[in-house]
Amino acid sequence: MAKHTLIALVEDKPGVLNRVASLFRRRGFNIESIAVGHAELPGLSRMTIVVDGTAALVEQVRKHLDKLIDVVKVTDITDDNTVARELALIKVKATPSTRSELIQIVDIFRANIVDVASDSVTVEVTGDEDKIDSLFRLLKGFGIREIARTGRIAMTRGAARPLVVEGKPQREAPRRRAKGPDVISNL
Amino acid sequence: MKLTGAQILCESLIKEKVEVMFGVPGGAVLPFYDAMPQYPQLRHILVRHEQGAAHAADGYARALGRVGVCVATSGPGATNLVTGIAAAHLDSSPVVAITGQVARPFIGKDAFQEIDITGITLPITKHNYLVMRAEDLATVVKEAFHIAREGRPGPVLIDIPRDVFIEEAEFRYPDRVNLRGRRPTLNGHPAQVKKAAKLINEAKRPLIIAGRGVIISGAFAQLKELAEKGQIPVVTTLLGIGSFPESHVLSFGMLGMHGMAYANMAVNAADLIIAIGMRFDDRATAKVSGFAPHAQVVHIDIDPAEIGKNVRVDVPIVGDVAHVLKALNEQVAPQNRVEWVSQIEEWRREHPSTIIRETESLLPQYVIRQIYEITQGNAIIVTGVGQHQMWSAHHFQYDRPNSLISAGGLGPMGFELPAAIGAKVARPEETVWCIAGDGGFQMTIQELATVAQENVTLKIAIINNRFLGMVRQWQQLFYQRRYVATPLAGPDFVKVAEAYGIAAIKVTDRLQVIPAIQRAMEHEGPFLIDFVVEPEENVYPMVPPGAALAEIMEEPREEVRAR
Structure with missing residues (x-):
C-alpha cells in the first residue's frame, strides 16, 4: 500500500465532482485528498487526487476515471519527479x-x-x-x-507535460493513438 | 428557422436514424408527445410500465445492434426506467433514455413529480445529461447516441425539463461530436498481439472463452478463423452464446456456475485462456482463486478498465475484438491439437450435461428442446432470469449469430416479455420466442397489453413450475429444503392471455408439447403456451456458490442411470 498521486483534467461542468466522487464510492476506492481548480486551458479543471492503495488498485482507479465522459485525461504521476x-x-x-x-x-x-x-x-x-x-x-x-x-496539488518538474490534451500524449502507451471509425455493431 | 425543443428533439432523433421509441407519456414530456404527430417516421410504441420501455429498448438494441430508445416522464416515470437502464448498463447495450423533468424554475424545489434522475442514474449510465437550454438539445442528442454506441456500448440518459421542450431555438444538427480525450482504441497494440500469438502457438491446451464483445463487434468470422486455424476449442459465457456456432466441432458450450461440466473441466485443465470480449463475471469464473489454475491468460477487450479487474491477466490487448482477432489470426500458426480436443470430447461423453432423462412427466428441458427442434434453431430466444433461462441456454442449440437475448449481468426477472417485444419490433422477419418463468412473467405481465395493441407476433412459452424456481433450487440444496416464500399460486395464464386478447393454451402432458408449439408457430398473431412442468426440477450441472469451477455438481447419478 502506498500513496499515489493522480492528476485528472476534467470538463468544467456541473456535476463533474459528483461523478468522480460517486465512482470512488461505488468501486470502494479510498480518497486521501482531492483538490480542484481551473486548468491552463479554458473550460477544463484540474484535479489532484491522492489515493491510498496497491499499484493494481490505483491502476483500476485510473482506468475507471478515464471512462467518465467528462474526464479528459488522467495520469498517475507518483513515480515522476514532481x-x-x-x-x-x-x-x-x-x-x-x-x-x-x-x-x-x-x-x-x-x-x-x-x-x-x-x-x-x-x-x-x-x-x-x-x-x-x-x-x-x-x-x-x-x-x-x-x-x-487544501490537500495535495502536484505538477511534474521540467518540460514534461503529462496532461497535454491536443496532439500526441507524451507518456502513455499507444492505447490512445489508434484512429478509426467508431465501433458500431454490424449484426 | 426556429423550432421548439420538442421539434428539435424529434429532428435530432430522425438524424440519428431512430425509427422506434418505447415509452409512456406524462406531464413533463407532454410537449414532446404533442410534437410526435408532425414526425410520422418516428414510431412510438406505448408500453404499460416504464420498466417495459427500457427493457424493450434494450431488447431492440441487442437484436439489431443499433441504439434503442425509451421515453418516460419525470419522477415515477423516470424511476421506473431504472431497472431497465441498469440491465442495459451491465450488459453493454446501447440505449438512449429520454426523460421529462419539471420546468426549470421548479428544479430543486421538490416539485410534483420532480426527481433527480441524473443523480439516480449516475452509476448505471455511461453518461447522462440534464439539458437546460433548447439550443443545446441537438448537440446533446448527437453526443448521447455517439457515446451509447462508441467503444464499449451502454445506456445514456437525457433529462429534459418541460419548458425546454417548449423553448424555441435555431436547429442545426452538428455533423461531428467534440468530446475531448475520447477515442476508443480499436487496434490492439502490435507488441501485445505478437506476445499473444506466441503464447497461443506454444500452448498445448489453449481454450477460447468468448463473450458478448464478439457479438457487439460482429467478429463471428474472425473468431471462427482463430478457432479453426489453431484448432482451439471454444467455450462461451452466457452472453457469449451466439458468438460461435454451437454445432461446430470445436464448440464446447457455456462455462460457469451452470455451465457444461466438460466446459468447466476444459477451463480447469487449460494451459492458456484466450478471453475475448468478456469480463470474468463471477457467474462465469466461480471462485476466482480457483479459476483456470494452470493457465496463462490473454484478455482481449475494448474497455481498458476490464483488464485485471477480476482476474490476473498475462497479456492484455485493449481493442475492438474484430480488429484484434484479424491481426492475431495472421500470426497464429495452423496447428492440430487432436489430443487436447479429443480429451474434452471424452469429458463430454463421460459427463453429458444436456441429456434429458426419460420420464412420463413434463420436463422443462424437454419443452425447450422441442422449441429448438420445431424452429430448427431459426428463432431468436429471449429469456428472463432463473431456471428457464439456464435451460434455454442448455437445450436450444444456438448456431446463428446473436440468437439468444438474456440479461445476464443484472439478472432482472421480467426482462423477457418487454425485451422480446423490442427484439420482434427490431427484427420482424424473425421468429421470436419469449421463454419466461411463471415468477418473472408476472413482473411485467402487463406488457401483454402492448403485445395485443401493437400486434407483436411473439410466441410466448411460460415454463410454469409454480415456484420461484431458481431460488427454490437454492433452498433445496443449501437451505435444507425450506421453501420460504417461493411457492407461487399463479394465475391461470391462459385466461390472463385471453383477457388481453391473445390466443393461448395450457399444456400439462408431454404428448401435447409438439402439437402446441406447432400450433403457436402456425398461428398468425401472438400466441402463449402455459407449460405446466415438473415443479421441483433442478438445473444441472451446478457449481455451488463460493466453490471453484472444477467442483461441479452433476445431475444425481441414480437419475442418470434411469435414462
Whole structure:
C-alpha cells in the first residue's frame, strides 16, 4: 500500500465532482485528498487526487476515471519527479508569553502568521504533507483551535507535460493513438 | 428557422436514424408527445410500465445492434426506467433514455413529480445529461447516441425539463461530436498481439472463452478463423452464446456456475485462456482463486478498465475484438491439437450435461428442446432470469449469430416479455420466442397489453413450475429444503392471455408439447403456451456458490442411470 498521486483534467461542468466522487464510492476506492481548480486551458479543471492503495488498485482507479465522459485525461504521476504542495491554515492559541516562541517556530518552517488576535494567531504554511504534519505536531502543545488543509496539488518538474490534451500524449502507451471509425455493431 | 425543443428533439432523433421509441407519456414530456404527430417516421410504441420501455429498448438494441430508445416522464416515470437502464448498463447495450423533468424554475424545489434522475442514474449510465437550454438539445442528442454506441456500448440518459421542450431555438444538427480525450482504441497494440500469438502457438491446451464483445463487434468470422486455424476449442459465457456456432466441432458450450461440466473441466485443465470480449463475471469464473489454475491468460477487450479487474491477466490487448482477432489470426500458426480436443470430447461423453432423462412427466428441458427442434434453431430466444433461462441456454442449440437475448449481468426477472417485444419490433422477419418463468412473467405481465395493441407476433412459452424456481433450487440444496416464500399460486395464464386478447393454451402432458408449439408457430398473431412442468426440477450441472469451477455438481447419478 502506498500513496499515489493522480492528476485528472476534467470538463468544467456541473456535476463533474459528483461523478468522480460517486465512482470512488461505488468501486470502494479510498480518497486521501482531492483538490480542484481551473486548468491552463479554458473550460477544463484540474484535479489532484491522492489515493491510498496497491499499484493494481490505483491502476483500476485510473482506468475507471478515464471512462467518465467528462474526464479528459488522467495520469498517475507518483513515480515522476514532481513538485507537490499543500496549504494549511492553523489557528493556534497564543498568549503574550507564548507568542514569541510561536513566531520562532513559524519562522523555522518558513510559514507566515496571517492573522493575530488577542488570544490566537493564524499560521499559513505551504509544503508537503510531512512538513505540515511536523509543524502541526509542534503547534499542538500550544492548543490548536482550527485547522484547514487544501490537500495535495502536484505538477511534474521540467518540460514534461503529462496532461497535454491536443496532439500526441507524451507518456502513455499507444492505447490512445489508434484512429478509426467508431465501433458500431454490424449484426 | 426556429423550432421548439420538442421539434428539435424529434429532428435530432430522425438524424440519428431512430425509427422506434418505447415509452409512456406524462406531464413533463407532454410537449414532446404533442410534437410526435408532425414526425410520422418516428414510431412510438406505448408500453404499460416504464420498466417495459427500457427493457424493450434494450431488447431492440441487442437484436439489431443499433441504439434503442425509451421515453418516460419525470419522477415515477423516470424511476421506473431504472431497472431497465441498469440491465442495459451491465450488459453493454446501447440505449438512449429520454426523460421529462419539471420546468426549470421548479428544479430543486421538490416539485410534483420532480426527481433527480441524473443523480439516480449516475452509476448505471455511461453518461447522462440534464439539458437546460433548447439550443443545446441537438448537440446533446448527437453526443448521447455517439457515446451509447462508441467503444464499449451502454445506456445514456437525457433529462429534459418541460419548458425546454417548449423553448424555441435555431436547429442545426452538428455533423461531428467534440468530446475531448475520447477515442476508443480499436487496434490492439502490435507488441501485445505478437506476445499473444506466441503464447497461443506454444500452448498445448489453449481454450477460447468468448463473450458478448464478439457479438457487439460482429467478429463471428474472425473468431471462427482463430478457432479453426489453431484448432482451439471454444467455450462461451452466457452472453457469449451466439458468438460461435454451437454445432461446430470445436464448440464446447457455456462455462460457469451452470455451465457444461466438460466446459468447466476444459477451463480447469487449460494451459492458456484466450478471453475475448468478456469480463470474468463471477457467474462465469466461480471462485476466482480457483479459476483456470494452470493457465496463462490473454484478455482481449475494448474497455481498458476490464483488464485485471477480476482476474490476473498475462497479456492484455485493449481493442475492438474484430480488429484484434484479424491481426492475431495472421500470426497464429495452423496447428492440430487432436489430443487436447479429443480429451474434452471424452469429458463430454463421460459427463453429458444436456441429456434429458426419460420420464412420463413434463420436463422443462424437454419443452425447450422441442422449441429448438420445431424452429430448427431459426428463432431468436429471449429469456428472463432463473431456471428457464439456464435451460434455454442448455437445450436450444444456438448456431446463428446473436440468437439468444438474456440479461445476464443484472439478472432482472421480467426482462423477457418487454425485451422480446423490442427484439420482434427490431427484427420482424424473425421468429421470436419469449421463454419466461411463471415468477418473472408476472413482473411485467402487463406488457401483454402492448403485445395485443401493437400486434407483436411473439410466441410466448411460460415454463410454469409454480415456484420461484431458481431460488427454490437454492433452498433445496443449501437451505435444507425450506421453501420460504417461493411457492407461487399463479394465475391461470391462459385466461390472463385471453383477457388481453391473445390466443393461448395450457399444456400439462408431454404428448401435447409438439402439437402446441406447432400450433403457436402456425398461428398468425401472438400466441402463449402455459407449460405446466415438473415443479421441483433442478438445473444441472451446478457449481455451488463460493466453490471453484472444477467442483461441479452433476445431475444425481441414480437419475442418470434411469435414462
